[in-house]
Amino acid sequence: MFADVNGLKIAYQEQGRGTPVLVLVHGFPLNSQMWTPQLDELGDAARVLAPDLRGHGESEAAPGPYPMDTLADDLAALLDTLGITEPVVMCGLSMGGYVTMAFQRRHPTRLSGIILAATRADADSEEAKGNRTATIKAVREKGIQAVVEGMLPKLMAPQTYEQRPELAKQVRSILEQTSVEGAAGALEGMRERPDSIDILKTLDCPALVLYGSDDQIMPRSAAEAMRDALPQGKLEVIGEAGHLLNLEQPEAFNNAVRRYLHTLEGPK
Numbered sequence: 001m002f003a004d005v006n007g008l009k010i011a012y013q014e015q016g017r018g019t020p021v022l023v024l025v026h027g028f029p030l031n032s033q034m035w036t037p038q039l040d041e042l043g044d045a046a047r048v049l050a051p052d053l054r055g056h057g058e059s060e061a062a063p064g065p066y067p068m069d070t071l072a073d074d075l076a077a078l079l080d081t082l083g084i085t086e087p088v089v090m091c092g093l094s095m096g097g098y099v100t101m102a103f104q105r106r107h108p109t110r111l112s113g114i115i116l117a118a119t120r121a122d123a124d125s126e127e128a129k130g131n132r133t134a135t136i137k138a139v140r141e142k143g144i145q146a147v148v149e150g151m152l153p154k155l156m157a158p159q160t161y162e163q164r165p166e167l168a169k170q171v172r173s174i175l176e177q178t179s180v181e182g183a184a185g186a187l188e189g190m191r192e193r194p195d196s197i198d199i200l201k202t203l204d205c206p207a208l209v210l211y212g213s214d215d216q217i218m219p220r221s222a223a224e225a226m227r228d229a230l231p232q233g234k235l236e237v238i239g240e241a242g243h244l245l246n247l248e249q250p251e252a253f254n255n256a257v258r259r260y261l262h263t264l265e266g267p268k
């Protein structure tokens with residue numbers, strides 16, 4: 001499905017109905033297809049919405065940069081377009097987590113819960129910024145393959161990558177759908193993102209931090225720092241999973257989300 005959002009055609013997938021609304025925000029350079037096991041399974045627990053961020057998947061690309069605030073504002077505008085006025089639960093993985101924290105900064109009253117998976121609250125180090133700049137150049141010169149080859153093996157736990165070639169193939173095909181403009185715009189936006197640890201300290205509802213035990217991109221200390229900053233933060237580590245823990249261990253991931261949604265319902 002598509003919606004007109006801030007002048008762009010934005011694609012989204014949807015399952016389930018009613019409340020709560022669970023917005024799944026994908027990582028870089030992925031799209032809503034990375035949430036297939038959640039769209040398939042969680043529709044009985046929530047109205048599940050999974051957008052393609054601008055420049056990713058089937059969504060239109062605009063010239064970059066794409067600050068995380070802009071991507072968060074796109075999500076708010078998508079909710080407006082869909083007539084969703086009640087607060088939502090937002091679940092962001094990696095870059096999707098950066099967008100979720102930007103959403104909390106800009107639209108705090110529109111959130112009733114937060115799930116932060118395989119992400120971090122701190123800004124890029126100078127070294128990471130330099131790597132972003134080099135990657136932007138490589139993508140512009142060589143196309144999206146310049147990112148795909150380097151990233152694919154790191155997106156999963158080493159054992160997943162070796163033992164589940166069909167999953168690696170599926171992830172590769174998702175990565176390859178990202179436009180050059182989209183990848184460069186998102187990399188520029190991530191490079192400039194601010195530290196969000198202080199905003200997490202202001203969240204006044206339960207929050208869930210999810211981390212794959214074999215994540216090769218995010219350190220466990222980043223997940224612990226978010227848990228410690230969140231006044232009602234809980235960390236769950238999912239075993240035998242890397243950065244794409246929702247795809248590698250969908251049952252464990254979905255169960256954690258279900259348990260969390262139950263805690264938001266409060267005592268009956």
Ligand code: MLT
Nearest residue numbers: 027028093094095096217
């Ligand atoms: C992601 O998976 O979204 C990226 O690895 C995040 C990043 O590059 O910081």
